[in-house]
Amino acid sequence: MTSNSIENNLYARLGIDKPERAQLAVLETENGKVWTYGDLSAMAQSLAQKLLDLGVRLGDRISVQVGKSPEALALYLSCLRIGAVYHPLNTAYSLAELKYFLENAAPRLLICSPENEEPLNALAQACGVEATLTLDIEGNGSLMKDLPPGQTCDPLSVELSTSAALLYSSGTTGRPKGIVLTHQNLASNAEVLVKLWGFSADDVLLHCLPIYHVHGLFVACHCVLMSGASMLWNSAFEANSAMAQLQRASVMMGVPTYYTRLLALPEFNADSCGSMRLFISGSAPLLSSTFAEFEERTGHRILERYGMTETGMSISNPLSGERKAGTVGFPLPGVELRIEDDNGVTVPAGEVGNLLVKGPNVFKEYWGMPEKTAADFTQDGFFKTGDLASIDPECYVAIVGRSKDLIITGGLNVYPKEIELAIDRCEGVLESAVIGLPDDDFGEQVVAVVVPDGTLDSEALERRLRSDMQEILAGFKRPKKYILLDGLPRNAMGKVQKALLRERFASETVITE
Ligand code: AMP
Numbered sequence: 001m002t003s004n005s006i007e008n009n010l011y012a013r014l015g016i017d018k019p020e021r022a023q024l025a026v027l028e029t030e031n032g033k034v035w036t037y038g039d040l041s042a043m044a045q046s047l048a049q050k051l052l053d054l055g056v057r058l059g060d061r062i063s064v065q066v067g068k069s070p071e072a073l074a075l076y077l078s079c080l081r082i083g084a085v086y087h088p089l090n091t092a093y094s095l096a097e098l099k100y101f102l103e104n105a106a107p108r109l110l111i112c113s114p115e116n117e118e119p120l121n122a123l124a125q126a127c128g129v130e131a132t133l134t135l136d137i138e139g140n141g142s143l144m145k146d147l148p149p150g151q152t153c154d155p156l157s158v159e160l161s162t163s164a165a166l167l168y169s170s171g172t173t174g175r176p177k178g179i180v181l182t183h184q185n186l187a188s189n190a191e192v193l194v195k196l197w198g199f200s201a202d203d204v205l206l207h208c209l210p211i212y213h214v215h216g217l218f219v220a221c222h223c224v225l226m227s228g229a230s231m232l233w234n235s236a237f238e239a240n241s242a243m244a245q246l247q248r249a250s251v252m253m254g255v256p257t258y259y260t261r262l263l264a265l266p267e268f269n270a271d272s273c274g275s276m277r278l279f280i281s282g283s284a285p286l287l288s289s290t291f292a293e294f295e296e297r298t299g300h301r302i303l304e305r306y307g308m309t310e311t312g313m314s315i316s317n318p319l320s321g322e323r324k325a326g327t328v329g330f331p332l333p334g335v336e337l338r339i340e341d342d343n344g345v346t347v348p349a350g351e352v353g354n355l356l357v358k359g360p361n362v363f364k365e366y367w368g369m370p371e372k373t374a375a376d377f378t379q380d381g382f383f384k385t386g387d388l389a390s391i392d393p394e395c396y397v398a399i400v401g402r403s404k405d406l407i408i409t410g411g412l413n414v415y416p417k418e419i420e421l422a423i424d425r426c427e428g429v430l431e432s433a434v435i436g437l438p439d440d441d442f443g444e445q446v447v448a449v450v451v452p453d454g455t456l457d458s459e460a461l462e463r464r465l466r467s468d469m470q471e472i473l474a475g476f477k478r479p480k481k482y483i484l485l486d487g488l489p490r491n492a493m494g495k496v497q498k499a500l501l502r503e504r505f506a507s508e509t510v511i512t513e
Helices: 010-014 037-053 070-082 095-105 114-126 183-196 214-227 239-248 256-263 288-298 370-375 416-424 458-472 498-504
Strands: 025-029 034-036 061-065 085-088 109-112 131-134 163-170 176-182 204-207 230-233 251-254 278-281 303-308 312-316 336-340 353-358 383-391 397-402 407-409 412-414 429-439 443-452 481-484
Touching (some): 010 070, 010 183, 010 214, 025 037, 025 070, 034 037, 037 070, 061 095, 095 114, 095 163, 095 458, 109 114, 114 131, 163 183, 183 214, 183 312, 204 239, 214 230, 214 251, 214 303, 251 256, 336 383, 407 443, 412 416, 416 429, 416 443, 429 498, 443 458, 458 481
Parallel strands (some): 025 230, 061 085, 061 109, 109 131, 204 230, 204 251, 251 278, 443 481
Antiparallel strands (some): 025 034, 163 176, 303 312, 383 397, 407 412
16 A cells, blocks of 8 residues: 555544654543543554454444444544444434434444443344444443454555545435535545644644534544644533633634533633633524623634535634624635525625535535435535525625524524424324524524314323423424414415514523423
8 A cells, every 4th residue: 555545535634543643642531531642543443443353344334322432533533444434323312213314324333322232232133234332431332342453454445535424414304314425525624624723733622512413523523633632522511611621722612502601600701711722613603692792701702614514614714814703704715605596596795595515525425315415416516505695795604594494402403394293293283383493592492383183182282292202302302392373374385484483482482391
């Protein structure tokens, strides 16, 4: 193998095996355990060999539903190393949800938490998965038993065009779509971001995000690993603990909720930020009021950026230069964007239209859905993001709304159609519409407007809905409130007018769950 081809995949470009880094810290866990790059690289190589021993080959999917641990990060890296396709799953997914993902992704292996082994093993077998292994947050489990010495052979056939990851999103039809990202998609995006946001080996990133999503796994970890920096590795975000750790960090990446929670601490101020150089926000809109209050309290202007699973990061406010509240800044180097009306005609500057993106960051395909992939790209290779945006006279892009009515609660996406389908299957329900209503803490909360079929009284119906949803939906997707109506407002074409529902119930934000 030539040294050129060694550099030709994301694993190599992240540089975790570099001998000069072996003694440098890559992460520190909440209980103070420090992992060096050497430790991470050795673990990734051992796991790579273990996967090979288990029969994993180039292009095989590895589905993973485990808690956040350094070993889980090493597992992701081991998949990159051997050209397996990493398929992370939200830890909150229910069995019913997992069934769909396992059937659709058809992985060779499933790695899960030991406490879920029994039901998931049965499910995996029924879905034709070869083996189920376990990994807990302490790094124990059957995956870690009898780990072989590191994989020594070079990852010969893993090229930039090789698929690296499969992450599921979901469209208006409610059926989650598998998004296939290549080594090239991920590597090119990471390289741009490292430069754009000024990452260096001196950086210490406060990492509190989950690692089953693009934000925590790709954006955060790739920026750190590629630049030889390190991270303070937290299993979740807790405001007091995050504030204390800012004293030792230089960069924080978070969803807007993290920033509102820090601001909710009366003692949070400029001194709390130690020698932080950069606060980055994304995955959901950052309110201008949060941006302003954060600056007033700390002197820091939060850098807001925009991206999605299909594209990684596409647009960012600048590191040096004006960061404008309510905007996501400029297209990343190498990324082209266009704003069009529904007929594909570019809208005049300042007007709102559909946002389209093109660049090496844009995903390869929807897994097993060639027609959907084709439909979401223009003839000249632009991807239709489904978001609405406008560009101001200084060329800053503002994300205006989501054309697909996606709800984002605490930075996590909830697709109304999926919840509606679940509700409509419940006894006593005629039909439903699920909308997002403003929520001070989570940005939005999930609210279900339900039309009863008259077979249950309203109390019994609400009890039924709550218990059914508890069984089949992850907590963050469950409606916080149910509103019973005689009928849904529809337009002349028969489409439910969700904007009217949102307007009508905008003040009904009391959390009743
Ligand atoms: P995901 O695929 O989970 O990363 O979600 C992508 C969606 O999150 C985008 O299509 C946007 O609707 C939304 N999003 C991400 N970042 C921002 C942002 N800074 N402002 C507004 N919406 C955002």
